[in-house]
Amino acid sequence: MSKEKELLIKARQSMKEKKEEVADDYYRLQYHIMPPAGLLNDPNGFIHFDGEYHLFHQLYPFDTTHGSKFWAHLKSTDLVNWQELPLALAPANPYESHGCYSGSAVDNDGTLTLIYTGNVKDEADNRETYQCLAVTEDGINFNKLGPVIKNQPTGYTRHFRDPKVWQKDGQWYMVIGTQTIDQEGRVLLFTSADLKEWELVGEVAGSNLGQLDDFGYMWECPDLFRLDDKEVLIAAPQGVAAEENLYNNIYQNGYLVGDLDYQTGQLEHNGFRELDQGFDFYASQTTLDEQGRRILLAWMGLPDQEEYYVERDNGWVHTLTIPRVLELGADNQVLQKPVSEMKKLRGAKEEYHNLKLQDEIIKLAGINGDVLELIAEFEIEDAAEFGVKLRCAADGSEETVITYDQETSELSFDRSNSGRGEDGVRRCEIDETEQLQLHFFMDTSSIELFVNDGKKVFTTRIYPQPSSQDIKFFAHSGAVKLNQVRKWEL
Numbered sequence: 001m002s003k004e005k006e007l008l009i010k011a012r013q014s015m016k017e018k019k020e021e022v023a024d025d026y027y028r029l030q031y032h033i034m035p036p037a038g039l040l041n042d043p044n045g046f047i048h049f050d051g052e053y054h055l056f057h058q059l060y061p062f063d064t065t066h067g068s069k070f071w072a073h074l075k076s077t078d079l080v081n082w083q084e085l086p087l088a089l090a091p092a093n094p095y096e097s098h099g100c101y102s103g104s105a106v107d108n109d110g111t112l113t114l115i116y117t118g119n120v121k122d123e124a125d126n127r128e129t130y131q132c133l134a135v136t137e138d139g140i141n142f143n144k145l146g147p148v149i150k151n152q153p154t155g156y157t158r159h160f161r162d163p164k165v166w167q168k169d170g171q172w173y174m175v176i177g178t179q180t181i182d183q184e185g186r187v188l189l190f191t192s193a194d195l196k197e198w199e200l201v202g203e204v205a206g207s208n209l210g211q212l213d214d215f216g217y218m219w220e221c222p223d224l225f226r227l228d229d230k231e232v233l234i235a236a237p238q239g240v241a242a243e244e245n246l247y248n249n250i251y252q253n254g255y256l257v258g259d260l261d262y263q264t265g266q267l268e269h270n271g272f273r274e275l276d277q278g279f280d281f282y283a284s285q286t287t288l289d290e291q292g293r294r295i296l297l298a299w300m301g302l303p304d305q306e307e308y309y310v311e312r313d314n315g316w317v318h319t320l321t322i323p324r325v326l327e328l329g330a331d332n333q334v335l336q337k338p339v340s341e342m343k344k345l346r347g348a349k350e351e352y353h354n355l356k357l358q359d360e361i362i363k364l365a366g367i368n369g370d371v372l373e374l375i376a377e378f379e380i381e382d383a384a385e386f387g388v389k390l391r392c393a394a395d396g397s398e399e400t401v402i403t404y405d406q407e408t409s410e411l412s413f414d415r416s417n418s419g420r421g422e423d424g425v426r427r428c429e430i431d432e433t434e435q436l437q438l439h440f441f442m443d444t445s446s447i448e449l450f451v452n453d454g455k456k457v458f459t460t461r462i463y464p465q466p467s468s469q470d471i472k473f474f475a476h477s478g479a480v481k482l483n484q485v486r487k488w489e490l
């Protein structure tokens with residue numbers, strides 16, 4: 001039996017053995033993509049191919065640590081109901097012995113083709129990096145074609161990974177994340193006529209290029225695509241210093257908008273903006289679907305802060321975000337909206353209209369729960385602060401608090417009292433507005449909050465007790481109108 005087959009069987013066996021331990025965990029999510037067991041991280045190979053969405057993700061099936069990664073595989077016709085398929089890639093060959101790392105998928109003249117990084121470490125922990133191809137005829141079994149880029153270019157280290165490939169005017173292009181030998185994060189552009197012979201075009205963007213001073217020692221998981229008449233480069237810089245409300249997570253995931261020169265590879269761009277204001281968001285990847293939508297998914301987690309994610313004690317860890325559609329808004333801001341297919345999950349509905357809160361905190365009958373969609377539309381009056389408390393314990397011992405502060409125009413997301421693993425507040429400024437729409441997708445251990453039609457998003461894991469299910473609305477020092485509250489069970 002081939003080493004690949006042997007590893008795939010072992011992985012399946014190991015996940016099967018952990019099934020019961022995993023299934024008993026309340027924090028298992030109800031409508032998010034999770035590993036059957038083991039550790040999930042980056043979404044990979046996201047593609048709409050032949051009428052079906054294929055999505056892969058990084059997986060270590062044997063344990064909840066970052067071991068040698070496999071690619072897990074799912075498919076869907078609607079982005080909501082996903083079918084788990086057999087694992088796609090196992091780290092079986094010498095050129096990928098320490099992990100089939102992140103990458104992307106393309107339609108190469110009718111053949112679904114994966115491009116990923118083969119990660120290798122020797123006994124002294126020295127790294128090697130290979131960009132590899134794998135193809136499938138039946139959409140389930142993958143044949144590896146081996147490395148097509150065997151070395152990083154001169155001037156860069158072996159932290160050289162996460163190829164995202166696309167086709168333009170019959171030519172293939174790839175962005176890849178790396179660092180210079182002086183430890184400056186970079187994204188490079190390569191080109192190819194056949195996906196096999198690749199040539200370096202140049203540096204797209206990076207730390208100490210353009211206006212990005214001291215902007216990280218490594219950039220991971222790049223993605224580059226056209227949105228309206230601009231190019232958007234998404235990347236995950238590591239080593240960016242926090243600045244007030246910005247860059248508070250251990251690593252960042254954000255974007256630059258500009259114009260790409262395909263001859264030099266250079267992106268003429270504006271400043272870096274974070275994609276998400278929450279605690280748990282990283283390594284996002286997009287695809288263009290057959291309706292022309294640019295759809296993004298991300299890992300709802302981060303590396304190197306494993307102790308926060310308490311489901312590790314139960315044989316699994318991490319989840320992906322729900323899919324979001326990207327649009328280019330005013331001032332070249334990328335807006336993110338939940339895909340409309342999420343409405344398929346809606347169950348029983350409860351709604352209220354034309355309420356007003358005056359120095360009070362209220363509960364509304366039927367507006368509570370743990371797995372739900374909630375839309376609250378506020379009209380700002382003179383309240384100094386107002387907002388929503390979610391997952392409140394009846395005895396007041398737990399709550400997750402979203403507060404708008406009228407004086408600073410800041411929205412804050414406070415999970416310091418959310419349950420197990422207390423940890424801080426994230427804040428962002430909201431553009432001048434009289435309305436505040438808060439659109440929540442809540443799952444057993446996650447909250448995704450879309451603010452004012454996707455102008456800001458907060459994505460966060462929380463670990464409240466299962467019984468903490470109250471929702472409260474509040475206004476301090478004045479009044480606020482609550483024009484609409486709508487809740488659906490999901």
Ligand code: FRU
Nearest residue numbers: 058069101102161220221283
């Ligand atoms: C990002 C990342 C990628 C790498 C993968 C390995 O989270 O570090 O750069 O390819 O995870 O699992």
